[in-house]
Amino acid sequence: MSTTLSSRPQMAPLTPHAHGLFPLQSQYAKDIINRATMNKCKPYTTPVDLSAKLSATNGPLFSDPTLYRSLAGALQYLTFTRADLSHAVQQICLFMHELRDVHFAFLKRIIRSLQGTIHYGIRLVKSPSHSPVAYSDADWGGCPDSRRSTSGYCVFLGDNLISWSSKRQPTVSRSSAEAEHRGVANAVAEATWIRNLLIELHTPLRQTSIL
Template identity: 60%
Template sequence: MAYILLYVDDIILTTSSDDLRKFIMMLLASEFAMKDLGPLSYFLGIAVTRHTGGIFLCQKNYAAEIIDRVGMSSCKSSAPLVDTKQKLSVSSGVPLEDPTHYRSLAGALQYLTFTRPDISYVVQQICLHMHAPKTKHMNALKRILRYLQGTLHFGLHLYPSSISSLTSYTDADWGGCPDTRRSTSGYCVFLGDNLISWSSKRQHTLSRSSAEAEYRG
C-alpha cells in the first residue's frame, strides 16, 4: 500500500515497505525531474519532528511570520482563548480602512488551524466578518496573535496506536450569533488516540432549542 500527497511540485510518499517506496520513486524519477529529500521534515510550512513516541507537527515559523507581518513580534502573550463574552457582531466598531489586510491575516490563521485545533473556534469567529471587517474584529484577531505569541511551540502529536476505531465528539451552542441567532457547531474526531479531524462552523438554519441545535450539530 502506498500514499502520495501532492501539492504542485511538493510530494510526500509513504508506503507499507521500503522496497515499494524505492520502486515508486524509481518510476516517478523515470518520468519527472525529481530529488529525494529524505525523511519528511518540512512540508508547506509544517515542521515534522520525530520522537520516541511518534511524530510532532508544528507551524511555529509560520505563526511567527504572521505575528511579524502585523509588527507584533515583541508583544506580550494573552490569556487562553476562552469564550466568556458575547460573540462578535457585524456592527462591532467602525469599518477598517484596509479590509484586505484583515482578510489576508484571517486566511493565514485558517491555514494555521491545520496543526492548531485550539484556535479553530476563534478563527472561525473572525472569518465570519471577512466581508466587512470592523475595528473590534481586528482587535479580536490581534488577541489571537497575542495568544499565539505565547504558544508558538504548540502543535499536533501523532502516536502509534493499537486502537483502530473512530471516536467523535460534538457540541453546539444555541443562538450564539448576535446577528442571525444561528448556532455554532463544533466537532473533533479521533482515530485511536490521535486527533485527525476537527471543525467549528455556524449552522445554516435557526434552531428553536438547544436540543435541536445539538441534534443538527
Template identity: 55%
Template sequence: MSSSSSSSLLATWHAHGARPFARKLTERLRAEFALKDLGSLHYFLGIEVVRRTDGFFLHQRKYAHELLDSAGMLNCEPAATRVDTKSKLFATDGSLATDTSSYRSIVGALQYLTLTRPELQYAIQQVCLHMHAPRDPHWATVKRILRYIRGTMDFGLSLHASTATDIVAYSDAHWAGCPDTRHSMSGNCVYFGPSLISWSSKQQPTVSRSSAEAEYRAVANAVAEVSWLRQLLVDLSCPVAKAIVVYCDNISAVYLSANPVALGHIRVLHVPTSQ
C-alpha cells in the same frame, strides 16, 4: 472534510505501522511514473514534522513566526487566552476598519494555522464571519489571537503510534450562538485511536428552533465526518472493526439520532456536560 483531517489521518495511519504498504505503493507508482524518494518527511507546505519514539509531532512554528512578522506583532505582549469568552462579536459594533485588505489577508493566513492548532479553530472561525465588513472590535479580536499565538509558538499536534483503530467523535452545539443571525454553532472532534485527526467549528446554515435541534444538526455533521473517515480507511486497507461512537451531551439529540440503518456501524451515546 478539512485538509487537516486527511493529512493528519494519513500521518497517524503511517504511525500505526503502515510502512510495508507505503513501500509497496511507492514501488507500484515508480513503475508507472518518474519518482524521486526524498526520504523521511520533515517539512511540507509550512508544516514541520518531528519524529518521536511514540509517533509524530506536527507544528507550524516557522509559519507562525512569519505570520506575526508580516502583521507587525512579532514582539507583541503574549496573551494567555485566545478570546474573551464573556463577550460576543456583533457585526455592527464599533467603526469600520480602515484597512480591510490587511484584515482579510491576516485572517486568511490564520485559517491555515488551524491545520496543527485545533484550539484556534473556534476563535478564528469567529473573526472569519466578519471578513466582508471588519470593524475595530473585530481587529482587536484578531490581534488578541495573534498575541496568544506569540506566547504558544511551540504548540502543535501530537500523533501517537498505536495499534488501535477505533474511531470516537465528540459533538456539541451552541444554540443561537450568533448574536446577529441567531444561527447556532456546531463543533466536533474525531479521534483515531489516541490521536486527534479531525476537528471543526462552524455556523449552522439555518436557524434551529430548539437546543435539541441544534445539537441534532451537530451530531449529523459529526456522523457524516466519521462515515467518510470509515470509508477512507477501507480504501487504505485499514477497515474499522468496531462501531464508531459519537458522544453528545444532549439526551434529546441522542434519542433523535437512533437510526436502524446505522446500527452496528455508528452509535450515538450521551456524555454528561461536566465530563
C-alpha cells in the same frame, strides 16, 4: 496578501518525538506575528474571550481591510495543525464583507495567543487502539445578528486527533436540543466519511464509531 504569506508554505516535516511524530507550523506562526507587527506583544494562553460576542454592526469600520483579510487567511491555514484555534478563526472569518475595529481586536487576541503557544502542534502517536471516537458540541443562538448556532466536532482514531471543525449552522435552531442534533449530524457525517476513506485505503475499521 503579502509575499510572506501569499503562497501556502510547505507543512513542516513530521518531527520525530519521544512519543511519536509532531507536525507543527511554528515558523509560519512567527511569520503571521511579524506580518501583524506584534513581535513584542503580550502573549495570551487562550485565543478568545468567551464573554465576547462579535456582531456585524457594532463599532466603527476598520481602516485596513486588506491587512485583516491577509491575516485571517493566514490564520485559517494555520488551523491545519492548530485545532485549538479553529473556533476563534472561524469567528473572524464571518465578517470579511464589513470589517470593524472590534473584529480586528478579536483577531489580535488570536495572534497574542500565538505568541504564547508558538510551538504548539499535533502529536501523532502509535496507538494500541484504532477505535474511532467523535466529540460534538454546539451553542444555541450564539450569533447576536442572525441567532444562528455554531457547532463543532473533533474525531479521534485511537489516541490521535485526525479531523476537526467549527462552523456556523446554516439555519436557525428552535431549541438547544435542535442545535445539538445538527452538530451531532455533522460529526456522524465526518466519522462515516473517515470510515469509508479507510475502506478505500484497505484498512477497514472493525470497531463501531463512538459519538
